[in-house]
Amino acid sequence: MKNKGNLIVISGPSGTGKGTVCKELLKAQPEIVFSISATTRKPRPGEVNGKDYWFLSKEEFQQMIAENRLLEWAEVYGNYYGTPADKVREVLESGKDVLLEIDTQGALNVQKMFLKEGTFIFLLPPSLAELEKRIRGRGTETEEAIKRRLSAAIEEIPRGNNYDYIITNEVVSDVVNKILHIIEAERCAVYNNLDKLVQLENEKV
Amino acid sequence: MKNKGNLIVISGPSGTGKGTVCKELLKAQPEIVFSISATTRKPRPGEVNGKDYWFLSKEEFQQMIAENRLLEWAEVYGNYYGTPADKVREVLESGKDVLLEIDTQGALNVQKMFLKEGTFIFLLPPSLAELEKRIRGRGTETEEAIKRRLSAAIEEIPRGNNYDYIITNEVVSDVVNKILHIIEAERCAVYNNLDKLVQLENEKV
Numbered sequence: 001m002k003n004k005g006n007l008i009v010i011s012g013p014s015g016t017g018k019g020t021v022c023k024e025l026l027k028a029q030p031e032i033v034f035s036i037s038a039t040t041r042k043p044r045p046g047e048v049n050g051k052d053y054w055f056l057s058k059e060e061f062q063q064m065i066a067e068n069r070l071l072e073w074a075e076v077y078g079n080y081y082g083t084p085a086d087k088v089r090e091v092l093e094s095g096k097d098v099l100l101e102i103d104t105q106g107a108l109n110v111q112k113m114f115l116k117e118g119t120f121i122f123l124l125p126p127s128l129a130e131l132e133k134r135i136r137g138r139g140t141e142t143e144e145a146i147k148r149r150l151s152a153a154i155e156e157i158p159r160g161n162n163y164d165y166i167i168t169n170e171v172v173s174d175v176v177n178k179i180l181h182i183i184e185a186e187r188c189a190v191y192n193n194l195d196k197l198v199q200l201e202n203e204k205v
Numbered sequence: 206m207k208n209k210g211n212l213i214v215i216s217g218p219s220g221t222g223k224g225t226v227c228k229e230l231l232k233a234q235p236e237i238v239f240s241i242s243a244t245t246r247k248p249r250p251g252e253v254n255g256k257d258y259w260f261l262s263k264e265e266f267q268q269m270i271a272e273n274r275l276l277e278w279a280e281v282y283g284n285y286y287g288t289p290a291d292k293v294r295e296v297l298e299s300g301k302d303v304l305l306e307i308d309t310q311g312a313l314n315v316q317k318m319f320l321k322e323g324t325f326i327f328l329l330p331p332s333l334a335e336l337e338k339r340i341r342g343r344g345t346e347t348e349e350a351i352k353r354r355l356s357a358a359i360e361e362i363p364r365g366n367n368y369d370y371i372i373t374n375e376v377v378s379d380v381v382n383k384i385l386h387i388i389e390a391e392r393c394a395v396y397n398n399l400d401k402l403v404q405l406e407n408e409k410v
Contacts, residue, residue: 124401128408157405166398178393185390188383193371200362203333
C-alpha cells in the first residue's frame, strides 16, 4: 500500500512570518510541494500560470466555488483568491507532502475538509511589541491601516487553540527545524500507518 | 510559566524490541528519565532500590493499589509489578520527559490517566516471521511457551490503533531517530503551548 503525503498547513496572524518560514522550509526540504493559489486578478509582468498562481476568469472561479472545488477562498478588493482542492489531493495521492501557507480564516475552512489528514501549525510572534514592529516594518500602510491590521492580528491569537502545533517565530531557522521534526513525526502518526497493522494481520495463516 | 515534561510510552507486543529501543533512546538523549517500576519480588544480587526497581513489601504494594497510586500493575508468578504514579508526575512537573517501557495491557491503563499528556508509541515487528524468529531467539522457553507467546503477540497487533504513533522496528537506530523527532514535535504540540497564547493575551493593555 502506498502511503499518502501529508498536508502541512502553516498559518497564524499577519506579521508572524508565515511567508519567510515557508520559503526557508522549501529550501530545506525541496521535495515538499508548495500549494499554488488560484486567483482572478490579472497576472503581473513575469508571473507564470501554474507557478505563481493559477490565473482564472471570474466565471471559472465562481464555478469552482459552486462545485465546492476550493479548500478555501476569499474576495479581496474585487479579486478572488483560493486553494484548488483537486491539485492538493492529486499531489497528496502521489505520496508527496503539500505545504499550504494560509491565513487563520482559510485554515479553519481547510480543517473542515482535512482535519484528520492535515498537520496544522500555528505561528506566534515572540511578543505583541515585536508583532507591531513587524507589521510597521512593511512600511507600506497608513497609521490607521497598521492599527487595524495589528488589532486584527491580536484578535486571531486565541485561534491557535484549534491547531495541532504552536511555534513561536523567534528565529526562522529554529522554526524550520521544528517543522522538519513535526513532518518526520507525522510520518509515524497512527493514521498514516494503519495499513501496517492490516499488512501484518494478513500475514496470518 | 514552566513547561511540564512529556510522558513517552514505548509499547508493543513482546518480541518487538521495546527494551533495546529504550536503552538506545536513553543513550541518545540521557536527559530523559526512565520510569522505574515497583515490585514485590526480592532484589537479586547487585540490584539497587531506586535504580533497578523500587522494592516494596506485598503490603506496601497492595496499599498503593488501594490508593490508586499506580499507573498500571500486574501480578506475575505471585509477584507484583507496577508503575508508581507519584514518581512519574514528580519528574514531569520538574519539566523533564519520562520514558515508560510497558506491555500493551499496561499502556491501556496508562492511557486512561494520561491520554492527553502522554505520547503513545507502538512498536511493530517487520513481519510475523521476524517476530517468531525474535521470540525463538531468546532460547529460554519450551516450544509450547514460545507458541503461546507468539500467538499472544499476534493478537496484540490491532491494539496499535489506539496509539499516537506506530513504528516498525527494522533497524533500532532508525526507530530511535524517529522517536527523537516525535519528542521534538511533541514539544510543539498545542496542549504543551497553550500558555503561550495566554501569555500574549496578557500583554494586551
